[in-house]
Amino acid sequence: MSVTAYKRTISHTEAPRQIERRILAQVTSELETQFLEFDNAERRLERLQLLADGLRHTLLKNQMVWSTFKMDLTETENGLTPELKASIISLALWVESHTQGVLAGGKPVKPLIDINRTIIDGLSGRQFETAAE
Template sequence: MYQFSYAEVTQDSSATAREREREALDRMVDALKHAEAAGPRSREAIDAIYLTRNLWSVLVEDLATPGNALPDELRASLISIGLWIMREAEAIRLGQRESFSTMIEVTTMIRDGLGE
């Protein structure tokens, strides 16, 4: 029988959660890249916008919970970024923007930061 300390379990859980977040952001970046290549009125764009809005909604909600372990300043910054990305996605959906490139760049930086 194995015994683990609480710190070991929470560290593993945190690492697992970070990996799941990284995989979700990977999927989003891939979808955004396909949308960029296919154009803002394509099926790929619709799918990427839907995925982006849903994933960032979940992330922002999690970041806003009092139990989130990230430092307050980082949480606030990530919430601001998430809200900005959701507004950008909506602007593309409404035909006010044409390019996904900035969302791809910002999401890639956040995803890459999860590996650190």
């Protein structure tokens, strides 16, 4: 099966929320495997080396996911409420800003993971289960 056929099959079998959740979970998993060493590095030079060793690529991938979310939220076909759109766009802007701080070697990765996990839970419907209990 070609990659194009595989992508077409996925788009026909997964709902948009499932696709968003899967993509965000994948990049979050990549961040999680790299963040401890980065966040625990005491020297900026160590952090910059970890960025060069692959973390930079993962951070940019995460930022691309959030940029895609932001662009999608501006589409007229997007059915979310204006308040929810504004909140997610605000998060996307925060992710962009925080990512720049991480790329400069001065901010930790963990807050990006925390935001992603919160959105993954929301896309899974888990925040409603917790709130209802």
